[in-house]
Amino acid sequence: MENKKMNIKQIFIILFLGIPLTLFSIEVSKDFEISYDYEVAPFLVAGNICIRDGYSLKIYNDAKTFKTIQFRKGEGPGEFRLVQKIYSRGKYRYIWDRLLFRLSVFTGDWKLDGMIKFPSLRRFAGFLGVVENRYIFRWGTIERSPARMQLTEHVGIVDEKQMKPLIDIPAGEWRKQEYLNYDRPIPMVVLTGNIIYYGTNREYRIDKIRITGSKTGHIQTIQRQVRPIKLTDDLKQLKYEVLSRVYQSPEPKEKYPSYVPPLVDIAADGELLVVVTNEIIHLKKAKVDVFKNGRYIGSIEIPLIYSQYFIFPFSWPYYFPTGTYLQGNRLYTFHYDEGEERYKIIRHTLNFLASGSKK
Secondary structure, three states: OOOEEEEEEEEEEOOOOOOOOEEEEEEEEEEEEEEEOOOOOOEEEOOEEEEEEOOEEEEEOOOOOEEEEEOEEOOOOOEEOOEEEEEEEOOEEEEEEOOOOEEEEEEOOOOEEEEEEOOOOOOOEEEEEEEOOEEEEEEEEEEEOOOOEEEEEEEEEEOOOOEEEEEEEEEEEOOOOOOOOOOOOOEEEEEEOOEEEEEEOOOOEEEEEEEEOOEEEEEEEEEOOOOOEEOOHHHHHHHHHHHHHHOOOOOOHHHOOOEEOOEEEEEEEOOEEEEEEEEEEOOOEEEEEEEEOOEEEEEEEEEOOHHHHHOOOOOHHHHOOOOOEEEOOEEEEEEEEOOOOEEEEEEEEEEEEEOOOOO
């Protein structure tokens, strides 16, 4: 496999309670890459990369070989209209159809095991995963008044009869005539095991909670002080050029905001959290902060991820994945290569080395 070293950041961590100062480094290697021609972000299912191709699913393993699972368009068993989420837990695979409000459950070899309908859900709904045999979703509600429409996002337990919110996230004013609503906070939610990390793009603050039964317990809040990033003319032009290649009628540059919100995306696996920030380096790289057990341990640089061209990943959590995943010390990211005009999935390996240690 390719083992191309991309970046090494040296950082100091002072550990209290009598533990001495320790020097760490984060070594970032790109060890896996897949490229293709169409705009579809990947899913990560049981350690394999899954890419939708119409109504088929291409599943890639570490050797870059893939097999195709063929589905059909429709509403019957094994048929789908709009796949929003593919998720794995234990020996089962789950496919959420956002238009049918239906969860299809498959065995590990992709044989249909059952289907569950969620008639209580409405338009703004996305499947997150399963905790203790309970189904966790995110959904939005709009409170209408003569003057405005206020959006709140909820994260909670949903079954065939009811919806039980566990978290309420204010998501600002909803304005139909302005599709992107740049000034509205965009919630970001990640489920890993029975832990949820959540926040919005407007503030560098991520709350971490644990789900136990039908209750939640707050574990910690992860915060950093960051300065606003001005959206320069060069950056506006870069975004516009990329979106012009992807869409026939991209959003005009005059509607872009003056400043970029602090956060772009988050991903987590257990106690390890990565945060894609608004900092874009030399119009080519994104700055990613890394946390372990809630403690900041350093930052790395990776190529610009695809959602950065959109200022923030607006509707993707409800329709498609953003393509950012963390599994163990492997970070998966979704990109658009301007030169090749192709989409790419890159897997980066993060190695945390104490000072003086040898590989």
